Amino acid sequence: MPTLIFTPRYTVDSQALWKAAGKIGWRVERLAGWRVPDHLREIPDPIFYGEALFGPVLAEQLGLALISPSEDWLVNLPFEYRSRQISMTTLGLARQNSQPRFVKPPNDKSFPASVYRGSELPTEYPDDMPVLVSDVVVWQKEFRCFVLNRKLMTYSIYSRFGELQEAQGFASSVDEHQQLEAFLSRLLADQRVELPVATVVDVGTIAGDWACVEQNAAWGAGIYGCDPAKVLEVLAHSSLRVSCNS
Incomplete structure (x- = not known):
């Protein structure tokens, strides 16, 4: 049975994931400090979710190698998917x-x-x-997309013209969903686009054209209005077991 492990920092996202994990029978542990206690270092199937600043150190203590995008991913992305220099x-x-x-x-x-x-x-x-x-561009809207094995699992708008959409309930239209899914379908099917098994791709529009904002590691990405259960499916593949370190 997987064990979902959180850092000591309480967030809306971690609470939503905690509830979703409980519904599917996962164990959940929240660290009391910034060091993994001994009894968690030997658990068989740890899954980490937390802040990028502390993630790699805590994951190493859990015997995990976290999967993150390459630093030059955006640079190497075909221009048709980034629409800016x-x-x-x-x-x-x-x-x-x-x-x-x-x-x-x-x-x-x-x-x-x-x-x-x-x-x-x-x-x-x-x-x-x-x-x-x-280049300096204006993002009209931005969406977070959780991806597993080049399949779009769940997504949510998070910004319109730089304004977080939490107060609006992360609401978006059917037309926006259709356009996003069409763009992601092309991108995920394009073998020139290198992607880890589990990742997050942020996309949006510049002057009405869809483009990639950036790629993020799934294990540290905010979920906004995404389906927490689908996010867990991605998180389950966002690290590799290497060894337990003391």
Whole structure:
């Protein structure tokens, strides 16, 4: 029987997943601190869900290797699926940009993803830190999509023109669903697009055209209005068992 393991941080998402796990008979454990206790290090089928900052350390203690997207995934994505120029460079080179650019760390949130001029980028990080730099675009709407074996499992809108849609109940229209599913169908069927077994792909529209926002690790992604039971199916494949470490 799988055991779903949460960090000590209580969130709406973890509570929804806890309830869904209970309904299908999974065990659930919430860590009391930022170290895995001995009695959880030997459980046969751990499944981790939590914050990206602590995830890899806690997963190692559980004997898990977490599955995350490659840092250059967006750069290598065919242009028809990203609809903007994106490059991977270093923070030092990005600091030389005089024009506004959208800059983000590839796979973490060490500093906020946002539009920066070079002089506005944070100074507390080293020049050789990798960053993604892209054209400044306006996302009209953005959806989170949980994907398993290149199959769309569940999805939810999370933003309209940068505004979180929680107060609106993450509501979206049938027409939006049809357009999203058509775009994802093309992307997931395209073998040029490399994807892990379990992942999250965020997509949205730029001037009415669908495009990928980014790819995220499923084990640390917020679920917004997604079906928690379907999210669990993805989480069950979002890590690999390696060994138990003390």
